[in-house]
Amino acid sequence: xxxxxxxxxxxxxxxxxxxxxxxxxxxxxxxxxxxxxxxxxxxxxxxxxxxxxxxxxxxxxxxxxxxxxxxxxxxxxxxxxxxxxxxxxxxxxxxxxxxxxxxxxxxxxxxxxxxxxxxxxxxxxxxxxxxxxxxxxxxxxxxxxxxxxxxxxxxxxxxxxxxxxxxxxxxxxxxxxxxxxxxxxxxxxxxxxxxxxxxxxxxxxxxxxxxxxxxxxxxxxxxxxxxxxxxxxxxxxxxxxxxxxxxxxxxxxxxxxxxxxxxxxxxxxxxxxxxxxxxxxxxxxxxxxxxxxxxxxxxxxxxxxxxxxxxxxxxxxxxxxxxxxxxxxxxx
Amino acid sequence: xxxxxxxxxxxxxxxxxxxxxxxxxxxxxxxxxxxxxxxxxxxxxxxxxxxxxxxxxxxxxxxxxxxxxxxxxxxxxxxxxxxxxxxxxxxxxxxxxxxxxxxxxxxxxxxxxxxxxxxxxxxxxxxxxxxxxxxxxxxxxxxxxxxxxxxxxxxxxxxxxxxxxxxxxxxxxxxxxxxxxxxxxxxxxxxxxxxxxxxxxxxxxxxxxxxxxxxxxxxxxxxxxxxxxxxxxxxxxxxxxxxxxxxxxxx
Ligand SMILES: [Fe+2]
Ligand SMILES: [Fe+2]
Numbered sequence: 001x002x003x004x005x006x007x008x009x010x011x012x013x014x015x016x017x018x019x020x021x022x023x024x025x026x027x028x029x030x031x032x033x034x035x036x037x038x039x040x041x042x043x044x045x046x047x048x049x050x051x052x053x054x055x056x057x058x059x060x061x062x063x064x065x066x067x068x069x070x071x072x073x074x075x076x077x078x079x080x081x082x083x084x085x086x087x088x089x090x091x092x093x094x095x096x097x098x099x100x101x102x103x104x105x106x107x108x109x110x111x112x113x114x115x116x117x118x119x120x121x122x123x124x125x126x127x128x129x130x131x132x133x134x135x136x137x138x139x140x141x142x143x144x145x146x147x148x149x150x151x152x153x154x155x156x157x158x159x160x161x162x163x164x165x166x167x168x169x170x171x172x173x174x175x176x177x178x179x180x181x182x183x184x185x186x187x188x189x190x191x192x193x194x195x196x197x198x199x200x201x202x203x204x205x206x207x208x209x210x211x212x213x214x215x216x217x218x219x220x221x222x223x224x225x226x227x228x229x230x231x232x233x234x235x236x237x238x239x240x241x242x243x244x245x246x247x248x249x250x251x252x253x254x255x256x257x258x259x260x261x262x263x264x265x266x267x268x269x270x271x272x273x274x275x276x277x278x279x280x281x282x283x284x285x286x287x288x289x290x291x292x293x294x295x296x297x298x299x300x301x302x303x304x305x306x307x308x309x310x311x312x313x314x315x316x317x318x319x320x321x322x323x324x325x326x327x328x329x330x331x332x
Numbered sequence: 333x334x335x336x337x338x339x340x341x342x343x344x345x346x347x348x349x350x351x352x353x354x355x356x357x358x359x360x361x362x363x364x365x366x367x368x369x370x371x372x373x374x375x376x377x378x379x380x381x382x383x384x385x386x387x388x389x390x391x392x393x394x395x396x397x398x399x400x401x402x403x404x405x406x407x408x409x410x411x412x413x414x415x416x417x418x419x420x421x422x423x424x425x426x427x428x429x430x431x432x433x434x435x436x437x438x439x440x441x442x443x444x445x446x447x448x449x450x451x452x453x454x455x456x457x458x459x460x461x462x463x464x465x466x467x468x469x470x471x472x473x474x475x476x477x478x479x480x481x482x483x484x485x486x487x488x489x490x491x492x493x494x495x496x497x498x499x500x501x502x503x504x505x506x507x508x509x510x511x512x513x514x515x516x517x518x519x520x521x522x523x524x525x526x527x528x529x530x531x532x533x534x535x536x537x538x539x540x541x542x543x544x545x546x547x548x549x550x551x552x553x554x555x556x557x558x559x560x561x562x563x564x565x566x567x568x569x570x571x572x573x574x575x576x577x578x579x580x581x582x583x
Contacts, residue, residue, distance in 0.1 A: 062360075062365070065359060065360035065368070066360045069359035069360035069361075072356045072357075072359050073353060073356060073357055073570050073571060074570055074571070074573055074574060075574075076404075076574040076575055076581075076583035077400045077404075077575075077583050078349075078379055078382060078383050078386075078399055078400055078403055079383070079400075080583055081356070081379055082376055082379045082380060082383075085356055085359070085372050085375055085376045085379065086372075086376055088359050088360065088372060089368075089369055089372035089373060089376065092360075092365055092368045092369045092372065093369060095365060096365055096366070096369070099365075109365075134574055134583070187582070187583060191581050191582065191583075192578065192580050192581045194578055194581065195578070195581050300360070300361065303361070304360070304361045304362060304363065305363075307363070307423065307424075308362065308363020308364060308367075308424065309363075310482070310484045310485050310488065311363035311364070311367075311424050311425070311478065311485065312363055312364055313481070313482050313484070313485065314477065314478045314481025314482045314484070314485025314486075315474075315477045315478065315481060315485075316481075317481045317482045317485070318476070318477040318478070318480050318481040319477070321480065
């Protein structure tokens with residue numbers, strides 16, 4: 001999940017009877033699975049919440065280029081290099097669709113970018129972990145894109161039209177990414193001893209952080225209840241995390257790798273795997289800026305933005321000159 | 333001279349490999365999101381072309397080397413890429429100027445190769461031309477936009493042009509490999525392409541309000557492999573590291 005810990009602005013979910021007629025009509029449309037479009041009336045809280053959520057998702061796609069971009073110049077074959085390049089390019093494209101979706105809510109991409117660069121807006125905690133071996137390219141695709149899909153497939157039915165449509169496009173590509181990641185893992189897990197070791201090490205390092213992607217338990221959270229009533233969040237964090245574990249454990253077994261959790265076992269009664277919670281203290285540390293790569297990630301984005309200023313200004317100035325020249329011609 | 337056609341094909345494949353690698357270094361660090369996407373796209377096209385050119389080179393050589401073996405298991409002196417493409421990225425302006433100068437040569441060269449007497453070469457050229465035509469369109473637009481943008485962008489683009497100009501001439505030097513290709517109707521004589529290149533480049537530079545350097549001095553040694561720059565070795569240590577460190581592995 002690329003949006004974590006989104007705080008809603010509401011005080012808790014109102015019943016239909018407590019709402020004024022406009023808000024009630026809005027909620028009834030949502031209950032009827034109607035899509036809300038940019039020009040429709042919407043409560044302030046709904047708009048603000050969506051901006052935070054879509055913005056955080058977009059930023060995650062952008063920052064998410066970095067850990068994988070880290071291996072493009074070291075990809076071991078031409079084919080792998082091409083696949084990884086295409087993947088990172090897709091992620092930038094996802095960022096673009098999502099910024100466009102957020103812009104329909106009245107916030108500019110530049111503003112959101114500034115908020116990312118200043119640290120005011122967040123991105124997913126997962127991208128603050130380093131990618132240390134080639135197997136990490138497999139683990140990221142398999143686990144990180146896999147966890148993202150868990151969250152994003154239901155969001156294709158989210159109540160806000162532009163967001164739902166962006167999700168439809170994105171989900172198609174994410175499932176490619178996951179398959180490609182798993183394919184790298186297969187190759188590594190069935191490769192030489194060194195490759196197997198890299199694969200296991202990657203799983204060891206990415207398992208906990210992947211579980212954290214869904215965010216802490218939100219069963220009693222008023223924020224989540226409001227987001228679910230608005231259908232901008234479709235499932236609880238625990239529900240999605242369980243689904244992810246249930247899907248991933250057999251895949252790890254098929255690879256012959258060991259999930260780093262001694263308590264992991266199939267619970268016949270529940271029909272689910274029991275598993276250990278990830279280290280939530282670590283999660284909150286990462287959120288506060290103390291993850292292994294928080295500093296580098298934000299530094300890299302800031303550097304790209306600062307060093308790109310003259311380019312953006314130059315291209316804008318040129319476009320303005322061209323417009324002025326065209327206007328001159330039209331006037332003559 | 334052993335196997336001129338193999339030499340010729342590695343020149344094509346090494347150009348796209350080395351430039352593709354350079355452009356891919358930008359991934360995630362471009363000035364604006366659209367440029368991130370466009371640069372990745374260019375790199376992707378070039379790596380795809382590398383697979384075709386080096387794949388065919390291996391086939392022509394007939395010693396069982398495939399595109400990956402050629403890319404990851406040759407040392408600097410066996411690379412046949414132009415000195416231009418191994419130049420470091422510098423700032424975004426230098427990257428786009430390098431791209432433009434290369435595209436201006438590459439697009440015309442590929443257009444000629446579409447008439448090659450070797451149908452395999454003609455087919456790769458035809459596929460690549462579609463991509464490279466777009467690269468040239470984009471790099472020309474960027475050079476014009478930034479050359480004729482702000483004062484700062486203009487100064488930076490002029491600097492990039494001056495920095496890279498000594499690597500232009502090598503693209504048009506003909507040697508015995510080229511002569512053999514011309515004799516078999518496989519490829520054009522590089523020297524014959526200079527006129528069209530000059531026209532194209534002059535037009536773009538004029539629109540960009542940039543001054544073409546007076547001195548046409550040309551560094552040489554890339555396409556023959558005789559003397560690469562120091563930069564190529566560093567690139568290869570990164571590019572080839574996994575393959576070299578784990579020679580038994582398949583990826
Ligand atoms: Fe994505
Ligand atoms: Fe993805």
